[in-house]
Amino acid sequence: MEKLKFELQSAPLSAQQAAVICGVVGSGNLEVLVSQHDQADICQIEVTTSAVGFQHVWQSVLNEFAQRHAVAGLKFQLNDMGATPAVVNLRLSQAISMFKGV
Amino acid sequence: MNQMVKTRLWDKQRTRRQEKLNLAKEKGFAKQVEHTRVIELLETVISSSDRVCLEGNNQKQADFLSKSLSQCNPEVIHDLHIVQSVLALPSHIDVFEKGIASKVDFSFAGPQSLRLAQLVQQQKISIGSIHTYLELYGRYFIDLTPNVCLITAHAADREGNLYTGANTEDTPAIIEATAFKSGIVIVQVNEIVDKLPRVDVPADWVDFYIESPKYNYIEPLFTRDPAQITEVQILMAMMAIKGIYAPYKIQRLNHGIGFDTAAIELLLPTYAASLGLKGQICTNWALNPHPTLIPAIESGFVDSIHSFGSEVGMEDYIKERPDVFFTGSDGSMRSNRAFSQTAGLYACDLFIGSTLQIDLQGNSSTATVDRISGFGGAPNMGSDPHGRRHASYAYTKAGREAVDGKMIKGRKLVVQMVETYREHMHPVFVEELDAWQLQEKMESELPPIMIYGEDVTHIVTEEGIANLLLCRTPEEREQAIRGVAGYTPVGIQRDEAKVKELRQRGIIQHPEDLDIDPTQVSRDLLAAKSVKDLVKWSGGLYSPPSRFRNW
Numbered sequence: 001m002e003k004l005k006f007e008l009q010s011a012p013l014s015a016q017q018a019a020v021i022c023g024v025v026g027s028g029n030l031e032v033l034v035s036q037h038d039q040a041d042i043c044q045i046e047v048t049t050s051a052v053g054f055q056h057v058w059q060s061v062l063n064e065f066a067q068r069h070a071v072a073g074l075k076f077q078l079n080d081m082g083a084t085p086a087v088v089n090l091r092l093s094q095a096i097s098m099f100k101g102v
Numbered sequence: 103m104n105q106m107v108k109t110r111l112w113d114k115q116r117t118r119r120q121e122k123l124n125l126a127k128e129k130g131f132a133k134q135v136e137h138t139r140v141i142e143l144l145e146t147v148i149s150s151s152d153r154v155c156l157e158g159n160n161q162k163q164a165d166f167l168s169k170s171l172s173q174c175n176p177e178v179i180h181d182l183h184i185v186q187s188v189l190a191l192p193s194h195i196d197v198f199e200k201g202i203a204s205k206v207d208f209s210f211a212g213p214q215s216l217r218l219a220q221l222v223q224q225q226k227i228s229i230g231s232i233h234t235y236l237e238l239y240g241r242y243f244i245d246l247t248p249n250v251c252l253i254t255a256h257a258a259d260r261e262g263n264l265y266t267g268a269n270t271e272d273t274p275a276i277i278e279a280t281a282f283k284s285g286i287v288i289v290q291v292n293e294i295v296d297k298l299p300r301v302d303v304p305a306d307w308v309d310f311y312i313e314s315p316k317y318n319y320i321e322p323l324f325t326r327d328p329a330q331i332t333e334v335q336i337l338m339a340m341m342a343i344k345g346i347y348a349p350y351k352i353q354r355l356n357h358g359i360g361f362d363t364a365a366i367e368l369l370l371p372t373y374a375a376s377l378g379l380k381g382q383i384c385t386n387w388a389l390n391p392h393p394t395l396i397p398a399i400e401s402g403f404v405d406s407i408h409s410f411g412s413e414v415g416m417e418d419y420i421k422e423r424p425d426v427f428f429t430g431s432d433g434s435m436r437s438n439r440a441f442s443q444t445a446g447l448y449a450c451d452l453f454i455g456s457t458l459q460i461d462l463q464g465n466s467s468t469a470t471v472d473r474i475s476g477f478g479g480a481p482n483m484g485s486d487p488h489g490r491r492h493a494s495y496a497y498t499k500a501g502r503e504a505v506d507g508k509m510i511k512g513r514k515l516v517v518q519m520v521e522t523y524r525e526h527m528h529p530v531f532v533e534e535l536d537a538w539q540l541q542e543k544m545e546s547e548l549p550p551i552m553i554y555g556e557d558v559t560h561i562v563t564e565e566g567i568a569n570l571l572l573c574r575t576p577e578e579r580e581q582a583i584r585g586v587a588g589y590t591p592v593g594i595q596r597d598e599a600k601v602k603e604l605r606q607r608g609i610i611q612h613p614e615d616l617d618i619d620p621t622q623v624s625r626d627l628l629a630a631k632s633v634k635d636l637v638k639w640s641g642g643l644y645s646p647p648s649r650f651r652n653w
Contacts (some may be wrong), residue, residue: 031179053526060589084334084527086563086588087334088334090337093620097621
């Protein structure tokens with residue numbers, strides 16, 4: 001297991017919303033919990049992953065996500081069982097859509 | 103002058119064949135042979151250095167005859183040249199290990215690819231060439247005509263007429279080449295009956311037939327369990343449908359095997375129907391009877407399907423859908439690999455399939471360093487046929503996209519659909535294909551590339567679609583490929599500014615550019631979520647093999 005923590009710059013998301021959970025922890029899959037963060041100007045992402053040694057890939061995936069979506073002021077908790085970047089990306093997109101209630 | 107002409111013998115092959123048949127007759131062999139005497143028969147009618155075609159493809163296998171050949175005495179028969187489409191069974195390789203055969207020309211070696219590579223290194227086998235199916239069949243009629251063929255059919259009657267049934271596959275091509283060039287045709291059948299449902303091969307093309315002690319083996323190669331389809335595959339399938347099938351109005355097509363394409367098939371009655379595409383796309387197919395296509399057929403999406411081979415468990419369903427499938431007067435399907443390959447090459451507007459590696463020119467390969475796997479049919483399906491002259495909406499639209507000036511030819515759509523990472527985080531996008539290393543190991547003239555980059559028109563990944571037709575320079579192509587290569591090392595090294603420009607020009611399209619809603623990407627979109635659902639869609643006519651049943 002590896003625990004990673006990222007603090008990313010992003011455009012702010014103003015609306016106050018209830019926390020959501022998306023996905024399941026299963027082989028090749030992950031769950032994403034989205035909630036309000038106490039710092040409004042930053043996006044905090046915590047990753048707990050079974051795949052050790054992929055910090056740079058996480059960094060790239062999450063950076064791009066924070067650029068694509070306005071997520072400052074949010075906290076993401078990711079519990080991962082070896083999901084590919086493809087699955088992580090999809091799950092993050094779904095989680096933010098659900099959070100925004102789109 | 104006349105003197106010289108008279109001295110040449112014009113029927114040496116026929117004489118040689120007759121001598122072999124006489125020898126067999128002397129040993130008491132009639133046309134119908136007991137399975138206990140097959141090895142003796144083979145040792146009688148096969149001579150050392152003969153070219154022998156063993157019927158073995160990726161579906162049905164002349165497994166009894168293959169096993170018997172591998173049990174022949176290598177002092178009696180040796181140095182055979184095997185010409186065979188697929189090396190699939192252990193006995194296909196045993197004949198080389200035992201010294202019965204020494205050379206092979208083939209298409210595909212899937213399950214035996216590892217052993218084949220080892221035998222090459224031990225110099226127990228020399229590989230002539232690795233072909234595509236059509237190429238190999240072509241050479242059966244040019245310079246690789248078999249002296250003896252060992253084939254399989256479902257049934258024979260007392261005269262030796264053959265019924266191949268739904269799995270006709272390669273049989274007509276092999277027999278035609280052998281029987282009409284003074285070769286000897288030996289057939290294993292599952293049963294001998296008084297009256298055949300229909301005659302697929304007439305008795306006078308057959309020299310010997312044997313009731314095999316066991317039914318021939320048929321691999322259910324084209325069955326994909328919907329339960330294993332992932333959401334990323336569903337996302338890519340949605341992109342393919344909305345970003346390629348819809349704008350090009352793809353009606354005539356071929357799908358490769360795999361979960362990616364199975365996902366497309368299962369989204370036709372749901373997602374594609376919701377986009378109003380029923381009747382507009384996917385009406386005519388060159389395709390094996392994929393069970394995952396049942397919901398689309400039942401929903402009225404599909405007009406016709408011609409098949410390379412059959413699929414285990416689909417027989418009764420096919421029989422009840424003669425408007426869709428090609429069936430005989432007896433009701434059962436007749437497949438034909440050579441004709442379906444031709445259809446896939448010349449009569450289809452799109453091929454879509456997966457691969458293991460793609461390089462920056464778009465070349466793709468399934469070769470890895472320790473395996474010699476070959477090609478099968480993908481290079482025929484996945485190539486732009488320069489012999490095509492008829493137009494269609496898709497063909498001309500793609501042709502126009504490929505050039506700035508006057509169009510003189512259309513383009514077949516050749517789509518590669520891959521997740522950027524395979525299992526265990528192997529990147530699909532690479533700087534150099536393993537095929538080049540394998541070429542060196544095999545000492546082959548050409549690298550074993552499955553689909554040439556110049557033929558590829560689109561690449562679909564979870565990141566987006568790259569339309570390579572619209573690229574105007576090799577540099578643009580490279581950036582378009584990097585631009586959908588995700589977080590692979592090749593993808594990370596993209597030129598961000600160039601990729602942004604390509605996206606503005608519509609050369610790269612992301613799911614959001616296609617208005618695909620990520621929350622819709624769910625297994626709920628699959629028309630069938632399990633094999634059991636497929637059985638239900640078929641009204642109980644589809645009877646899946648036991649390994650796909652969990653109820």
